[in-house]
Amino acid sequence: MKILNLIKKYGTLIGFIGIIIFFTFNLPSTFLTAKNFINISQQISMLAVVAFTMTVVMVMNDFDLSVGSMASLAGIVAAVLFSMGYPIWIGILAALFVGVIGGLFNGFLVSIIGILPFVATLGTLTMFSGFAFLISGGRTIFGRDIPSEFSSFARSGIEISSLDLKIPFLSILALLILFIVWFILEQTTYGRRLYAIGGNTEASFLAGIKVKQLRLSAFALTGVGAAIAGLMYSSRVASSNPTQGSGLMLEAIAAVFLGMTMSEEGEPRVLYTLLGVLILGVLDNGLTQMNVDSYIREVLVGFIVILAVAFSSITKKRN
Amino acid sequence: MKKLELLNLTKSFSSFKALSNVSIELLSGETHALMGENGAGKTTLIKVLAGILKPDQMIMKIDNNIQNIYSSIQLKNLGFNFIHQELNIVSYLSVAENMFLNHPYPKKYKTIIDWNKIYKLSSNALEELGVMHIDVKKKCTKLSTGDQMLVKIASCLIKTDTTPTLYVFDEPTAALTLQESEKLFKVINNLKKKGAIILYVSHRMNEILEISDKVTVLRDGIKVLTDKTSELSKEKIIRSMVGKDLSDNFPERTGNINENIVIDVNNVHTKNIKNISFKIKAGEVLGIAGLSNSGQREIFKMLMGVDNIAKGKISFMDQKYEPTSPSDAWKKLISFVPRERRTEALMLKMSVKSNTATPHYSKLSKFFFLANKKQENLITNNYSKKVQLKYNNINQSIYQLSGGNQQKVVFSRALASNPKLLLLDEPTRGVDVGAKLDIYNLIIQLTKNGCGIVLNSSDLSEIMGMCDKILILKDHEQYKILENFKINSQDVLANFYESKKQ
Numbered sequence: 001m002k003i004l005n006l007i008k009k010y011g012t013l014i015g016f017i018g019i020i021i022f023f024t025f026n027l028p029s030t031f032l033t034a035k036n037f038i039n040i041s042q043q044i045s046m047l048a049v050v051a052f053t054m055t056v057v058m059v060m061n062d063f064d065l066s067v068g069s070m071a072s073l074a075g076i077v078a079a080v081l082f083s084m085g086y087p088i089w090i091g092i093l094a095a096l097f098v099g100v101i102g103g104l105f106n107g108f109l110v111s112i113i114g115i116l117p118f119v120a121t122l123g124t125l126t127m128f129s130g131f132a133f134l135i136s137g138g139r140t141i142f143g144r145d146i147p148s149e150f151s152s153f154a155r156s157g158i159e160i161s162s163l164d165l166k167i168p169f170l171s172i173l174a175l176l177i178l179f180i181v182w183f184i185l186e187q188t189t190y191g192r193r194l195y196a197i198g199g200n201t202e203a204s205f206l207a208g209i210k211v212k213q214l215r216l217s218a219f220a221l222t223g224v225g226a227a228i229a230g231l232m233y234s235s236r237v238a239s240s241n242p243t244q245g246s247g248l249m250l251e252a253i254a255a256v257f258l259g260m261t262m263s264e265e266g267e268p269r270v271l272y273t274l275l276g277v278l279i280l281g282v283l284d285n286g287l288t289q290m291n292v293d294s295y296i297r298e299v300l301v302g303f304i305v306i307l308a309v310a311f312s313s314i315t316k317k318r319n
Numbered sequence: 320m321k322k323l324e325l326l327n328l329t330k331s332f333s334s335f336k337a338l339s340n341v342s343i344e345l346l347s348g349e350t351h352a353l354m355g356e357n358g359a360g361k362t363t364l365i366k367v368l369a370g371i372l373k374p375d376q377m378i379m380k381i382d383n384n385i386q387n388i389y390s391s392i393q394l395k396n397l398g399f400n401f402i403h404q405e406l407n408i409v410s411y412l413s414v415a416e417n418m419f420l421n422h423p424y425p426k427k428y429k430t431i432i433d434w435n436k437i438y439k440l441s442s443n444a445l446e447e448l449g450v451m452h453i454d455v456k457k458k459c460t461k462l463s464t465g466d467q468m469l470v471k472i473a474s475c476l477i478k479t480d481t482t483p484t485l486y487v488f489d490e491p492t493a494a495l496t497l498q499e500s501e502k503l504f505k506v507i508n509n510l511k512k513k514g515a516i517i518l519y520v521s522h523r524m525n526e527i528l529e530i531s532d533k534v535t536v537l538r539d540g541i542k543v544l545t546d547k548t549s550e551l552s553k554e555k556i557i558r559s560m561v562g563k564d565l566s567d568n569f570p571e572r573t574g575n576i577n578e579n580i581v582i583d584v585n586n587v588h589t590k591n592i593k594n595i596s597f598k599i600k601a602g603e604v605l606g607i608a609g610l611s612n613s614g615q616r617e618i619f620k621m622l623m624g625v626d627n628i629a630k631g632k633i634s635f636m637d638q639k640y641e642p643t644s645p646s647d648a649w650k651k652l653i654s655f656v657p658r659e660r661r662t663e664a665l666m667l668k669m670s671v672k673s674n675t676a677t678p679h680y681s682k683l684s685k686f687f688f689l690a691n692k693k694q695e696n697l698i699t700n701n702y703s704k705k706v707q708l709k710y711n712n713i714n715q716s717i718y719q720l721s722g723g724n725q726q727k728v729v730f731s732r733a734l735a736s737n738p739k740l741l742l743l744d745e746p747t748r749g750v751d752v753g754a755k756l757d758i759y760n761l762i763i764q765l766t767k768n769g770c771g772i773v774l775n776s777s778d779l780s781e782i783m784g785m786c787d788k789i790l791i792l793k794d795h796e797q798y799k800i801l802e803n804f805k806i807n808s809q810d811v812l813a814n815f816y817e818s819k820k821q
Contacts, residue, residue: 188688189680196677199666206623206657206664207678207732208649265668265716 008315012261012308016279023286030289034165041167044281045174046071046229046236051252051277052174052181053225056218057117058256058268059185060197062110064222065121067252069129070102071230071245076132076141078231079240083145091150095227102128103223107216125249132242142239151238170232177225181270184221194218198267254305255280261312279304320398320484321347323516324380330363331375337363338374338540345485350507350517352531352548356560356723356751359537361520365487368518369401370394395421398484400475402491408459408467415441415455418474444476445469448506463612465499472506485516492526493748496610496777504530522751523778524553536560557752569784570759572766576787577601581740581771582622582640587631591617593796595631597788599740599771604762606786607775614795615775616658619744622773623648623655636739649678654733658744658775664729665717672713675699675732682736702731707757723754730761740771747781759785 007014023031030036050067057064077098078091102124109120157168185191196204197211205211229248234240256268258276263269280301287297323345330338338360345351355361366372370391379386381397408417418441425436441455450469459467468491475483488507492500507530511517521527527534527548534551536544536559544559579601587595592614599605607615620626622633624642633640635651642648648655657663665674676683676695683694699713706727710720717725726746733741743762747755762772762785776782782789789801 187690189684189690190688192673192676192680192690195669196666196673199669199673200662202662203657203664203666204677206625206645206655208644208646209677210644210646267668 008312010262011311011315012258012279013275015304015308016275016282019279019282019286023282023290027286027289031286034163036285038165038167038171040278040281040285041171041174043285044277045168045170046232047248047251047255047280048174048274048277049177049225049229049232050248051255051273052177052270053222054252055256055259055268055270055273056181056185056194056221056225058198058253058260059191059194060215060218061201062117062215062219063121063253064103064106064117064219064226065249066102066106066125066128067222067226067229068245068247068249069125069127069132070099070223070226071233071248072240072242073102073128073132073135074098074227074230075234075240075244076136076242078150079141079146079234080135082147082150083141088147088150092231095231096224099224099227099230100220101223103220103226104216106223107219110219111212111215129242129246136240136242138242140239140241146234146238146240151235154232154236154238170236173228173232177228178270178274181225185270190214195267251280254301257309258305261308266312279308320516321382322380323485324378324383325364325368326378326380328364328367328377329375330367330372330377336540338367338537341537341540341542343535343542343545345516345518347484347514347516348511349532350511350519350530352527352534353518353520353537354522354527354534354556354560355537356753359560359751360540361537362489363540364537365401365489365518365520368394368487369399398482399487400483400485401487401489402468402471402475403489408471410460411458413456413458414453414462414470417459417470418444418455418477421474422477440477441473444473447476448473448509450502450506463499465495465502468495468499468503469506472503483510483515485518486510487518487520489520490522490749491519492521492523497779498610500526522749524556525780527556528553560752569781570756570763572763572785576603576766577769579769581636583634585632585634587621587633588629589617589621589626590629591626591795592621592792595621595790595797597790597797597800599773601739601769601771602766603788604766604772604774604786606782606789607773607792608779608782608789609792609798613792615792616744617795618773618790618792619655619657619742619775622653622740622742649736650681652736652739653742654678654736654738654740655742656729656733656744656746658748660722660725660729660749665725667718668716670714670716671703671708671710671720671728672696672699674717674728675702675713675735678732679735698735699731702735703728705734706731706761721751723750726750726754727757730758734761734765738765738770740773741765743772743774743776745776746774747776747778 020032050071054064054067074095078095081091081094082088106121106124109115109124110117154168154170157166158172159166185194193204193209193214196207196209197214201211226245230245233244255276256273258279259272259274260266260268262272262275283301283304284297287300292300324342326342328338328341329336341360341364353361353364363372367374367377370393409420415437419437425433425440427433438455445451445453445455448469450473453462453466453470459470462470475486491503495503504526507517507519519531531548534544534546534548534556535542536556538560577600581599581601583598584595595618597605607618609615617626621628623645624647625645627643628641635653640651645655661667672695676699679698680690683691683698685691696713703710703713708727708731709724717728720728747758750758766772774782774785791798791801
């Protein structure tokens with residue numbers, strides 16, 4: 001009985017450890033090394049930022065499908081401004097501003113107009129993506145248009161010379177965002193209220209919570225997160241193209257769902273979202289190293305997400 | 320079917336025994352009341368009977384023959400019907416479609432739905448109950464809760480291959496007005512006369528004594544009493560339910576009413592109600608009465624700022640009060656206990672602590688935004704004790720508590736701000752006798768401290784027992800305020816029906 005409870009509670013974590021052990025055996029010399037894990041942390045940093053801020057809206061039982069195209073749009077906005085000769089900080093601020101406005105627009109549709117988040121953000125997904133193509137003229141902005149100071153950010157990091165390691169700034173930025181989101185959700189009354197809305201919207205409203213304003217602001221946070229991820233991506237590849245963020249949305253939602261399997265009542269918690277992101281990142285990294293075909297990789301990743309969520313919903317139902 | 324027996328029924332949930340060795344015998348043409356406090360095992364018994372839960376052990380006998388059946392479909396084929404407290408009505412379908420949810424649709428040429436026949440059969444079924452005022456083509460959203468209940472019952476009467484043999488009513492009157500309840504009792508009597516077996520669950524003593532032939536009482540999963548109703552008294556039933564002497568009477572009011580006026584509502588109109596005027600002094604209880612859906616809910620909506628004031632004015636603690644959202648109300652120290660515990664009050668999957676603290680986060684913070692965990696714990700512990708909540712710890716999820724204890728959490732939340740005015744919408748609905756008494760005592764405690772109270776209840780005895788004056792509503796309009804405390808229930812009732820006729 002005890003063991004069963006343990007599996008129920010930590011099933012996903014146990015699965016994660018299982019995956020690590022599996023790769024360690026199959027890739028003895030390359031997988032379980034500090035270098036590889038630092039590499040993974042950089043690979044997943046963009047996804048992580050999106051998933052962390054996605055957690056904010058998912059706490060309220062909402063979600064945001066437009067994050068991927070917002071990431072593309074933000075990257076494009078910054079790059080277009082760079083190419084017009086504006087300084088870096090203006091490009092970055094403009095991209096973040098676009099993130100806030102886009103997020104507020106999502107929030108406006110969902111909370112003030114009252115459209116289901118699925119429909120509203122599906123609409124803005126297409127809109128943001130359209131804007132990205134419109135502004136860029138459909139082309140990738142790269143080369144001399146992207147200032148080298150901007151792209152060198154992603155390539156630099158904090159050197160730990162004694163270990164001959166470099167912790168990339170991208171990973172540090174993701175950790176910073178993790179801390180901020182954790183702080184907002186777990187330590188402030190704002191976060192408490194978001195969880196209350198997720199627990200029961202009507203009851204929270206009658207208990208004096210300003211549901212509309214909070215939903216609006218939470219979507220803005222998610223929008224900013226997506227914009228930051230877009231900038232990180234542009235910096236990393238030293239270019240911006242109007243479809244660069246399109247893979248992020250599904251994986252971010254999958255990561256939050258994976259995380260939700262860990263929490264007591266199935267509510268999203270940002271630290272568990274981190275675990276979800278890590279699982280996806282490690283799987284991708286390990287399977288790539290094992291030369292597993294990328295199509296098969298996709299099938300496997302999808303299957304594992306479903307497996308984890310199915311397992312947790314079955315055990316929790318029994319409870 | 321003449322006789323249905325459940326023998327040695329036992330059901331446990333992990334280590335908790337919900338029912339142990341319960342036997343019950345139900346006869347046709349008899350209304351058998353099943354009673355017990357919340358958590359006594361009534362719902363479990365009904366769920367087993369409905370095939371929703373699998374018993375650990377049970378023998379079911381029909382007319383002395385053992386039946387081995389555990390699937391809900393088989394039970395349905397035996398003619399078992401269940402009318403639950405929470406109605407499973409699909410509100411955007413018509414009355415007739417709702418009535419046919421459990422039946423195959425009649426078809427023309429074996430392919431297209433025969434709508435005429437559906438309408439015909441459903442209005443026949445309603446007529447059989449003596450219900451003439453419901454149009455079967457109407458959408459169910461447009462019906463009152465009482466009418467929806469009647470629709471659900473009538474749907475069991477639709478002619479199919481199986482004739483209904485057993486009706487199980489789970490707190491059917493909880494959401495009904497007196498008038499609607501009377502109608503329901505007539506229907507139940509009709510069904511009984513036709514030879515059906517009726518199993519009836521309710522917390523309301525008076526109606527049990529009025530309509531049942533036999534009473535079975537469960538306590539902590541054990542059957543403690545089965546007897547003819549004529550041999551029983553209210554006191555005896557309550558005694559066996561709680562296991563100790565406990566009067567159903569209301570505790571005595573000892574507080575005195577202060578002359579300070581807490582709230583003065585002066586001829587207020589909202590989009591939903593008209594001409595509302597009343598004053599509540601510190602320590603006074605205002606009761607709201609009327610037929611169901613006469614505007615009771617809307618009075619609370621007005622006071623909580625859900626419906627904005629269109630005309631007239633309210634002053635609260637000698638200041639103008641114009642709320643635009645519930646958050647304004649809570650800020651002014653007006654607390655609210657909503658009617659629907661599960662949908663309007665609680666976050667079921669969240670902790671006792673979160674549920675208690677939710678309206679008070681602005682006060683439970685450091686530097687305006689940091690959650691003050693110490694203070695949250697302190698307040699939750701204090702007020703949980705105050706309402707005598709039975710719980711393991713404050714991080715326990717609400718859904719693990721019984722209905723009565725859940726309601727106590729809603730109360731402890733309302734009390735946590737030391738309210739000046741407390742709004743109670745059906746505060747004892749679906750709550751067992753013991754918890755009811757605790758709630759009444761809390762209300763009295765509050766009046767002693769000078770809190771004004773607005774109490775809406777469809778249980779007239781509660782209004783009579785607790786209130787200093789009564790506001791009677793008619794068609795979303797104030798009809799009368801009865802100031803005199805010495806009015807008897809006949810008078811109040813007379814006012815209901817009087818107001819209906821006009």
